[in-house]
Amino acid sequence: MTEAQDYVDQAMAGVAQPQPMYKALRESNPVFRSPQAVVLSRLADIEMALKHTELFSSNMDAVDLGNIRPLIPLQIDPPDHAKYRRILDPLFTPREMARREPRVTELVNEMIDRFAGRGECDFHEEFAVPLPCTVFLQLLGLPLEDLDQFLHWKDAVIRPEGATGYESRHETAAPAALQIYDYFERAIDDHIANPRDDVMSSLIAARIEGAPLTREEILDICFLFLIAGLDTVTDSLDCFFVYLARHPEHRHQLVEQPDVLPSAIEELLRWETPVPGVVRVAMEDVEVGGCPISKGERVSPLLGAANTDPAEFLDPDLVDFRRNPNRHRAFGGGPHRCLGSHLARMELRVALREFHRRIPDYDIKPGTELVYTAALRSVESLPLTFPTVTP
Amino acid sequence: MTHVEVDPDRCVGHGRCYTLAPKVFDADDVGHAIVIAEEVSGELETEGRDAERNCPEGAITLS
Numbered sequence: 001m002t003e004a005q006d007y008v009d010q011a012m013a014g015v016a017q018p019q020p021m022y023k024a025l026r027e028s029n030p031v032f033r034s035p036q037a038v039v040l041s042r043l044a045d046i047e048m049a050l051k052h053t054e055l056f057s058s059n060m061d062a063v064d065l066g067n068i069r070p071l072i073p074l075q076i077d078p079p080d081h082a083k084y085r086r087i088l089d090p091l092f093t094p095r096e097m098a099r100r101e102p103r104v105t106e107l108v109n110e111m112i113d114r115f116a117g118r119g120e121c122d123f124h125e126e127f128a129v130p131l132p133c134t135v136f137l138q139l140l141g142l143p144l145e146d147l148d149q150f151l152h153w154k155d156a157v158i159r160p161e162g163a164t165g166y167e168s169r170h171e172t173a174a175p176a177a178l179q180i181y182d183y184f185e186r187a188i189d190d191h192i193a194n195p196r197d198d199v200m201s202s203l204i205a206a207r208i209e210g211a212p213l214t215r216e217e218i219l220d221i222c223f224l225f226l227i228a229g230l231d232t233v234t235d236s237l238d239c240f241f242v243y244l245a246r247h248p249e250h251r252h253q254l255v256e257q258p259d260v261l262p263s264a265i266e267e268l269l270r271w272e273t274p275v276p277g278v279v280r281v282a283m284e285d286v287e288v289g290g291c292p293i294s295k296g297e298r299v300s301p302l303l304g305a306a307n308t309d310p311a312e313f314l315d316p317d318l319v320d321f322r323r324n325p326n327r328h329r330a331f332g333g334g335p336h337r338c339l340g341s342h343l344a345r346m347e348l349r350v351a352l353r354e355f356h357r358r359i360p361d362y363d364i365k366p367g368t369e370l371v372y373t374a375a376l377r378s379v380e381s382l383p384l385t386f387p388t389v390t391p
Numbered sequence: 392m393t394h395v396e397v398d399p400d401r402c403v404g405h406g407r408c409y410t411l412a413p414k415v416f417d418a419d420d421v422g423h424a425i426v427i428a429e430e431v432s433g434e435l436e437t438e439g440r441d442a443e444r445n446c447p448e449g450a451i452t453l454s
Contacts, residue, residue, distance in 0.1 A: 086421060093422035094406050262410070325444035333447050337403040342422070 004029040008039055011276060014372035018276060019317065022305035031291040037279060037298035038291065041305035043312050045288050049280060049301045050334035053077040056280035056299055058336050063279050065157045066173025071224040072217060078335050087206040091199050092339055097346040104135055104347060108354045116358060119388040120365065123241055124381050132233035135347060136225065141198030142187055153180050154230045159373065184222040188215060229340050233347050235274035235378045240352065243272060245364045245384065253321055254352065255360045264321035265348050270328035271319050273304035274377045278332055303329050362386035392430040393453050395439050399423065401450035408442035408451060415439045
């Protein structure tokens, strides 16, 4: 059992290549009780847990981010969940995201302009972090000068300093959470006074069976956006560019065959699974794969393990940009399927397309030791070097 | 001809089908799949099968 615990500890601490660990865990202990949670690593069990929210709830007991009410829609289960998705999903469809793509393309190019002539950059610091945060501010209609404040808040609630495991999270994250509520209170006031074409104004105008959302509901949606929309795309960009820097043949394929980009993104999402797992709470005593789970226990479906399960994927360890079919679960599944998945796909598509158009060749700076962050897979710093490009 | 169906109880809006097979599927206003070519053959059937195989929720059936 200590070996299996090792795998889980590594996954929690963050590792460069988690795939062999997923395999070992799935083969030795597919349903494994660690001190943190019962970890599921077989696709069939993971799919079942994601689908059956009446057995495995996504409620507030799953993860504590210092919030005082359930985040909407993540911490609300069906049937109430559906009424929120009914008004939120239309704001994040592929079509809606396509409408916002030109502006994101401009933004990405402005970011590349800042380092293209320098021949090096810290990709994490100068691209992967500011891109999703700026897109988020634009989408919600918030002032761009609030960027640094937002970055501070999201780190404070997602990676609270000094918090280890799940238990001490609330106290460490709560002060930042209160500031987040307060900030959004003022932003809502401003949007009520000056409605415009953005997501915040849409939330204020939304009606559920004729009634507007309460102020608390709008706050709980904004809080969710903040924790779900910023870090995850940063993680994806970090993971993808580390992979592409280390696999020039894959990178060349992106440059030489631009049509492969959409399916390459799906394959990188599968292989890297930037959000390696999610957390649920058992609502009653259940059994999964012969392992009894008690009501109230935390259960963690390991999405990265689902995405490398040979029961679903032929040659799961082969990264094939034209893999078909590719039913990966990088965005989860069932009712809580990632609301922002199409926003993430659009940001990743634009980032990979524009970056490789302008900087087709790059390396990780020699001597760099990549440090992966806990739980969500970003790197602390990603120094890249490349031939200088005149803007 | 082959008949295309989406199970609305299973579809949660991954959007893979109307991305891969835009002549067979479209999105409704929440981004869930709707069938726009109910009876398919040839190239459309190939597209439809592609979508069926790629749906993470197993919500699509061609029969």
